[in-house]
Amino acid sequence: MLQVLSSESAQKILGTLKSEPKTASDIAKSVDQSVQNVSYHLERLCEADLITPVETWYSEKGREMTVYALTTEQLVVRFHDSTD
Structure with a gap:
């Protein structure tokens, strides 16, 4: 997932889907x-x-x-510290 999110293009796409579902051309x-x-x-x-x-x-x-939409409104990534 992090590899996918590391792309600036992917981030822009997610940003545009934040407001409403859209087609690939939109x-x-x-x-x-x-x-x-x-x-x-x-x-x-x-x-x-x-x-x-x-x-x-x-x-x-x-x-x-095809019309695409976000699967969730918010994504939280936590990194676990093995000393906890």
């Missing part, structure tokens, strides 16, 4: 990156259970578009 516009790059990070964020597909929308041309 996210790409929000973070000023290619849809291909955003899709790569979306896949990694899904694998880390940080985001999840929540529904499917259809474009004006009838294309299916």
Whole structure:
């Protein structure tokens, strides 16, 4: 999970999903990156259970578009000290 979160692109994507669920193309516009790059990070964020597909929308041309949302509103990471 930390490896996924170490990416600035992934952090920007999570930031844009904070306000509302979005499609890959909407996210790409929000973070000023290619849809291909955003899709790569979306896949990694899904694998880390940080985001999840929540529904499917259809474009004006009838294309299916997956809508992504955060899996949780807050993430807390704790590092355990073995001396505790």
